[in-house]
Amino acid sequence: MAKEAKDKVLTGAEILIRCLQEEKVEHVFGYPGGSVLYIYDALSQQDKVKHILVRHEQAAVHAADAYSRSSNKIGVCLVTSGPGVTNAVTGIATAYMDSIPLVAITGQVPTAAIGQDAFQECDTVGITRPCVKHNFLVKDVKDLALTLKKAFYLARTGRPGPVLVDIPKDVSAQSCAFDYPESISIRSYNPIVKGHSGQIKKAVQLLQDAKRPMVYTGGGVILSNASERLTTLTRKLGYPITNTLMGLGAYPASDKQFLGMPGMHGTYETNMAMQHCDVLLAIGARFDDRVIGNPTHFAQNKRKIIHVDIDPSSISKRVKVDVPIVGDVADVLADMLAQIDSVGLSKKTQDISAWWKQIEDWRSRDCLKYPQGPDLIMPQFVVQKLFEVTKGDAFITSDVGQHQMFAAQFYGFDKPRRWINSGGLGTMGVGLPYAMGVCLANPGAQVACVTGEASIQMCIQEMSTAKQYRLPLKIVNLNNRYLGMVRQWQQMFHGNRYAESYVDALPDFVKLAEAYGHVGMQITRPQDVAPALHEAFTTYKDQLVFMDFITDQEANVFPMIENGKGLSEMIMSEDL
Amino acid sequence: MRHIISILLENESGALSRVSGLFSARAYNIESLTVAPTEDPSLSRMTIVSIGSNDIIEQITKQLNKLVEVIKVVDLSEAAHIERELMLVKVRATGKDREEMKRIADIFRGRIIDVTDSAYVIELTGNGAKLDAFIEAIDRTLILETVRTGVSGIGRGDRILKV
Numbered sequence: 001m002a003k004e005a006k007d008k009v010l011t012g013a014e015i016l017i018r019c020l021q022e023e024k025v026e027h028v029f030g031y032p033g034g035s036v037l038y039i040y041d042a043l044s045q046q047d048k049v050k051h052i053l054v055r056h057e058q059a060a061v062h063a064a065d066a067y068s069r070s071s072n073k074i075g076v077c078l079v080t081s082g083p084g085v086t087n088a089v090t091g092i093a094t095a096y097m098d099s100i101p102l103v104a105i106t107g108q109v110p111t112a113a114i115g116q117d118a119f120q121e122c123d124t125v126g127i128t129r130p131c132v133k134h135n136f137l138v139k140d141v142k143d144l145a146l147t148l149k150k151a152f153y154l155a156r157t158g159r160p161g162p163v164l165v166d167i168p169k170d171v172s173a174q175s176c177a178f179d180y181p182e183s184i185s186i187r188s189y190n191p192i193v194k195g196h197s198g199q200i201k202k203a204v205q206l207l208q209d210a211k212r213p214m215v216y217t218g219g220g221v222i223l224s225n226a227s228e229r230l231t232t233l234t235r236k237l238g239y240p241i242t243n244t245l246m247g248l249g250a251y252p253a254s255d256k257q258f259l260g261m262p263g264m265h266g267t268y269e270t271n272m273a274m275q276h277c278d279v280l281l282a283i284g285a286r287f288d289d290r291v292i293g294n295p296t297h298f299a300q301n302k303r304k305i306i307h308v309d310i311d312p313s314s315i316s317k318r319v320k321v322d323v324p325i326v327g328d329v330a331d332v333l334a335d336m337l338a339q340i341d342s343v344g345l346s347k348k349t350q351d352i353s354a355w356w357k358q359i360e361d362w363r364s365r366d367c368l369k370y371p372q373g374p375d376l377i378m379p380q381f382v383v384q385k386l387f388e389v390t391k392g393d394a395f396i397t398s399d400v401g402q403h404q405m406f407a408a409q410f411y412g413f414d415k416p417r418r419w420i421n422s423g424g425l426g427t428m429g430v431g432l433p434y435a436m437g438v439c440l441a442n443p444g445a446q447v448a449c450v451t452g453e454a455s456i457q458m459c460i461q462e463m464s465t466a467k468q469y470r471l472p473l474k475i476v477n478l479n480n481r482y483l484g485m486v487r488q489w490q491q492m493f494h495g496n497r498y499a500e501s502y503v504d505a506l507p508d509f510v511k512l513a514e515a516y517g518h519v520g521m522q523i524t525r526p527q528d529v530a531p532a533l534h535e536a537f538t539t540y541k542d543q544l545v546f547m548d549f550i551t552d553q554e555a556n557v558f559p560m561i562e563n564g565k566g567l568s569e570m571i572m573s574e575d576l
Numbered sequence: 577m578r579h580i581i582s583i584l585l586e587n588e589s590g591a592l593s594r595v596s597g598l599f600s601a602r603a604y605n606i607e608s609l610t611v612a613p614t615e616d617p618s619l620s621r622m623t624i625v626s627i628g629s630n631d632i633i634e635q636i637t638k639q640l641n642k643l644v645e646v647i648k649v650v651d652l653s654e655a656a657h658i659e660r661e662l663m664l665v666k667v668r669a670t671g672k673d674r675e676e677m678k679r680i681a682d683i684f685r686g687r688i689i690d691v692t693d694s695a696y697v698i699e700l701t702g703n704g705a706k707l708d709a710f711i712e713a714i715d716r717t718l719i720l721e722t723v724r725t726g727v728s729g730i731g732r733g734d735r736i737l738k739v
Contacts, residue, residue: 313638
C-alpha cells in the first residue's frame with residue numbers, strides 16, 4: 001500500500017489517516033476541536049478507521065487504553081489542543097503507570113502561534129513528558145509519517161507505554177508526498193529481547209535446588225503474551241504461583257497451584273509463601289509497595305530472587321535480586337523451558353511436598369471468607385454470582401476502591417487480558433470507558449464493569465457514548481453509599497472518623513440509566529442478585545444494563561496489610 | 577558519593593528537558609549539568625555531576641538509558657578520568673589591587689581576557705576545587721561577578737564514549 005501511494009501528495013491530515021490505516025488501526029477514540037478540524041475532515045472522508053465520539057477526552061484515552069489491554073491491538077486516541085490535552089492527561093498517566101501501549105494524537109495551535117498564549121494553547125509535550133514513554137511535536141509535515149511510524153514502534157516494543165504525537169493545525173493542512181516506511185530503527189533505542197543464557201542457566205539451577213519455591217508474576221507476562229509459556233513452566237515445575245493485580249489471568253486462577261493475589265489485599269497463603277519461600281521467581285513484576293509492603297520487612301527472610309524483566313531499571317529498584325535477567329518475558333520463558341528440558345527435571349528437582357503441606361495449612365485459614373446473611377447483600381457475593389452467571393469467561397473492568405479488590409479476589413480469571421483495571425495510578429472513573437474499549441476490541445464478548453457509586457460518577461457521561469455505539473456492557477454497581485476504601489482506612493486508622501467519605505444525594509441510578517436510554521435495575525435482596533445478573537446477560541444481552549446493588553455499607557476488604565507493614569503482618573477479617 | 581555521569585544523546589529539542597525532568601521527577605540530585613553539540617552535530621554530549629549512594633547512581637544510570645533520545649551513559653568516576661570547569665571572574669582592579677590580582681591570576685594559570693581602567697575579567701580552567709581555591713585566594717570584596725560552566729568530563733586513555 002505504501003508503495004502505490006509513493007509520490008502521491010497528501011495533506012498532513014490525510015497522511016495521518018493513511019498512517020493509521022497502514023498500522024491497521026480500526027478504531028480511534030476522540031473528541032473534535034479547533035486544532036484537529038483538518039484531521040476530522042479527513043477522517044470523515046474514509047471508512048477504514050472508525051471514530052468513536054466520547055463525551056470527555058479522559059474517557060477517550062481510557063477507552064483506547066482498555067482497547068490495548070483487552071486485545072493486544074494498539075489503542076489510539078485523538079484530542080484537540082489545550083483543554084483537550086489536559087483532560088487527556090489522567091488517561092495517559094494511567095496507561096503509563098501500567099505500561100500500556102497507546103498512541104495519543106493531539107492537535108496543537110499553528111506553529112506560528114506556538115508560544116504566543118494562543119486560544120486553546122498549552123505546552124503539550126511539556127505537560128505530558130513525565131507520563132509518556134516518549135512524545136513528539138511535529139513541526140514539518142514532511143516529518144509526520146516517519147514520526148507516526150516511530151510512535152507505533154516505540155509504543156509496542158521494549159517496555160510498552162503511551163506515545164504522544166502533537167500536530168500543529170498548519171502541519172495537518174500542509175501537503176507533501178506520502179511514504180510510509182516499512183520498517184524503522186532508532187539508533188538510541190534498542191530494547192533487549194533475549195535474556196542472558198548464563199543467567200538463565202543459573203536461574204534454572206536455583207529453581208531446581210529450591211526447597212520452598214514460589215513463582216510471582218505481574219503485568220509483564222500479559223503484555224508479553226507469555227501466559228501459555230508461564231503456565232507450561234509452572235505446571236512442569238509443580239511450584240506454587242501468584243499473579244499480581246496487574247497479572248491476574250496470566251496463570252489460570254482455577255488451578256490448584258494458584259494461591260491467589262499477593263499484597264495489601266492478597267490472600268494469606270500467598271503472602272506467607274512470598275515471605276517464607278527460599279527461591280522466588282519474579283517475572284514481569286516490580287515488587288511495588290502494594291505487593292511486598294515494607295521492603296525492609298520483606299528482606300528479613302533470606303531468599304534467593306530471580307527477576308525477569310524487560311526494563312533494567314525495574315531490577316534491584318526496591319528489592320535486591322540475586323539473578324537478574326533482562327529480556328522479553330516470552331523469550332526468557334522459552335529459554336528457561338528449553339534449559340529445563342535439556343538438563344532434565346525429575347531427577348534433579350527437590351521434593352517440595354513439605355512446602356506444599358505448609359501452604360495447604362495456610363490455605364485452610366480460608367482468608368477470603370465473609371458472612372452472607374439473608375438480608376443485606378455482601379459485595380463479595382455479587383462478584384461471586386457474576387462469576388457464576390458469566391461462567392468465569394467475561395471481560396471484567398473495574399474502577400478503584402473496595403469493589404476493585406473484591407473483583408480481583410472473587411472473580412477467578414483463567415485467561416489473560418480479561419481483567420482490566422488501573423493498577424498503578426489507581427484512577428477512579430476508568431471502569432465505564434474501559435468497558436467501552438473492551439466492547440469495541442472484542443465484539444460479542446460478555447463485558448461487565450464492576451464499580452462503586454462513587455467511581456462510576458467520575459465518568460458517568462460515557463453512558464451517552466455507550467448508547468450511541470450500542471455497547472452492551474453491564475454495569476455492576478456495588479452501592480454502599482460510602483467511598484468504601486477511604487471509609488475502611490478511616491475506620492481502621494483514623495478512629496472511625498468518616499471525613500467526607502459518606503456520599504449523600506446520590507442519583508437514582510435506575511432512572512439515570514433510563515434517561516440515557518439504557519436498562520436500569522436496583523437490587524436490594526441477596527436472593528435477587530443471581531436472577532438480576534442472569535436477566536442482564538440474557539434478556540438484555542444486547543443492551544447496556546445498569547445494576548445498582550445496594551450492599552452492606554460497612555463491608556471491609558480482608559486480608560489487609562497496613563501501609564508500611566510487612567507481608568506477614570496481615571489483618572484478617574476475624575481480627576476486627 | 578559524588579559521581580560524574582557522561583551522556584551521549586540525540587541533539588534534539590526537548591532532550592535536555594527529558595534529562596532534567598527525570599532528575600526532578602525522581603528526586604535525584606544535580607550538582608551541575610553541562611551540554612553542547614559534539615563534532616557530529618546530530619549528537620550532544622552532556623556531563624552531570626550528581627551526589628548519591630551507589631544504589632541511587634545505578635538507578636540514575638538505568639533511568640537515563642531508558643530515555644529514548646539517550647544513546648550511551650557512562651559513570652566517569654568509576655575509572656580514571658579528567659574533569660575541567662571554566663570560570664570567568666570579573667574583579668575590581670584599581671591601585672595596588674591591580675598588580676596583586678594579576679599576580680594571583682598568574683599563580684593559578686589564569687588569563688586576563690578583558691581590561692578596563694577599573695576591572696579585569698579573569699579566565700580560569702581547572703577542576704572545581706582549583707576554582708574554589710582561587711576564589712578563596714583573592715579578596716572577596718573585589719569580586720564583581722563570577723560565571724562557572726559546571727564540570728565537563730572525559731575518560732583517560734582508551735575509555736571512549738561515542739556511537
